[in-house]
Amino acid sequence: xxxxxxxxxxxxxxxxxxxxxxxxxxxxxxxxxxxxxxxxxxxxxxxxxxxxxxxxxxxxxxxxxxxxxxxxxxxxxxxxxxxxxxxxxxxxxxxxxxxxxxxxxxxxxxxxxxxxxxxxxxxxxxxxxxxxxxxxxxxxxxxxxxxxxxxxxxxxxxxxxxxxxxxxxxxxxxxxxxxxxxxxxxxxxxxxxxxxxxxxxxxxxxxxxxxxxxxxxxxxxxxxxxxxxxxxxxxxxxxxxxxxxxxxxxxxxxxxxxxxxxxxxxxxxxxxxxxxxxxxxxxxxxxxxxxxxxxxxxxxxxxxxxxxxxxxxxxxxxxxxxxxxxxxxxxxxxxxxxxxxxxxxxxxxxxxxxxxxxxxxxxxxxxx
Ligand SMILES: C[S@@+](CC[C@H](N)C(=O)[O-])C[C@H]1O[C@@H](n2cnc3c(N)ncnc32)[C@H](O)[C@@H]1O
Numbered sequence: 001x002x003x004x005x006x007x008x009x010x011x012x013x014x015x016x017x018x019x020x021x022x023x024x025x026x027x028x029x030x031x032x033x034x035x036x037x038x039x040x041x042x043x044x045x046x047x048x049x050x051x052x053x054x055x056x057x058x059x060x061x062x063x064x065x066x067x068x069x070x071x072x073x074x075x076x077x078x079x080x081x082x083x084x085x086x087x088x089x090x091x092x093x094x095x096x097x098x099x100x101x102x103x104x105x106x107x108x109x110x111x112x113x114x115x116x117x118x119x120x121x122x123x124x125x126x127x128x129x130x131x132x133x134x135x136x137x138x139x140x141x142x143x144x145x146x147x148x149x150x151x152x153x154x155x156x157x158x159x160x161x162x163x164x165x166x167x168x169x170x171x172x173x174x175x176x177x178x179x180x181x182x183x184x185x186x187x188x189x190x191x192x193x194x195x196x197x198x199x200x201x202x203x204x205x206x207x208x209x210x211x212x213x214x215x216x217x218x219x220x221x222x223x224x225x226x227x228x229x230x231x232x233x234x235x236x237x238x239x240x241x242x243x244x245x246x247x248x249x250x251x252x253x254x255x256x257x258x259x260x261x262x263x264x265x266x267x268x269x270x271x272x273x274x275x276x277x278x279x280x281x282x283x284x285x286x287x288x289x290x291x292x293x294x295x296x297x298x299x300x301x302x303x304x305x306x307x308x309x310x311x312x313x314x315x316x317x318x319x320x321x322x323x324x325x326x327x328x329x330x331x332x333x334x335x336x337x338x339x340x341x342x343x344x345x346x347x348x349x350x351x352x353x354x355x356x357x358x359x360x361x362x363x364x365x366x367x368x
Contacts, residue, residue, distance in 0.1 A: 058147020290354030
């Protein structure tokens with residue numbers, strides 16, 4: 001039976017629910033597949049022959065990247081038919097690694113790539129991307145999608161919103177400074193991991209040139225909606241002010257300039273470590289549930305399909321923001337009520353809701 005994690009910190013839905021609820025995230029990764037293939041084709045023959053290593057950082061249950069990894073394996077095999085291939089899946093220790101194993105080994109709802117050829121070695125790590133995950137100079141391609149907006153720490157609570165997109169003044173500055181440090185730390189670890197000539201393909205949530213970001217591409221601002229429902233719970237005294245402020249998501253969406261700076265400024269440690277920006281562009285992948293609503297026009301169906309995709313990534317944060325002094329059942333009920341309220345809002349007035357993804361697609365190389 002599917003289960004949901006309620007442990008501390010950030011966790012995606014467990015029991016394989018993550019990949020089932022987040023078909024949009026798969027579309028985002030599929031759109032990056034040509035970049036991964038190009039990156040593989042740029043590697044030297046010697047590098048691949050000595051053993052090809054690919055890492056998928058912040059992989060969740062690996063379901064959304066299975067097709068991309070299969071394409072990467074085919075591309076490597078075309079270059080060097082019998083090269084041993086290691087696929088290193090990493091996420092936080094509390095991630096649902098059982099679901100990941102089921103997906104990679106074909107025990108879940110998805111087709112595995114393992115029977116494509118011999119010498120494919122899936123490896124699993126619970127090491128955060130804020131640390132070095134693989135030994136120095138062993139990585140050919142480092143990949144990550146929709147994960148590195150999670151900061152290493154929540155610098156402060158935001159007093160009037162749940163996400164940095166709604167923060168102001170000193171609170172916004174604190175988030176910006178943390179994101180600045182975190183992005184550099186992520187890159188410096190990758191600089192150590194990469195072989196000379198190796199590449200990173202990083203698909204990260206971003207604030208684009210027109211100020212758009214996840215769930216804010218023209219219709220209702222999704223983060224404002226999250227906030228409004230929690231504020232109404234606060235006004236109704238269903239949660240305390242401390243709990244409301246604890247709802248703050250430890251995330252930040254960099255701009256293209258913020259992503260690019262450490263890779264282009266010769267004085268930056270990342271640049272000195274040998275990383276260079278090959279490419280960056282921002283893209284929007286439409287919310288699949290809002291897209292299909294334009295065809296079926298069934299508001300109930302839209303609400304029932306849309307809320308689980310949101311819930312898959314923010315439930316653990318919201319749950320853990322509730323006071324541990326409350327009985328567990330009460331905390332669970334508040335969370336159920338929260339998503340039920342959201343579902344009712346969407347069902348009653350569906351126009352403008354949706355979670356379009358806004359990402360920066362980035363290719364970075366380690367100088368040879
Ligand atoms: C939205 S999911 C993305 C999963 C998958 N990459 C995709 O695109 O569908 C974000 C993932 O990042 C992971 N994550 C967050 N912070 C992390 C960290 N510091 N190190 C490793 N993984 C992290 C979460 O646990 C979660 O599994």
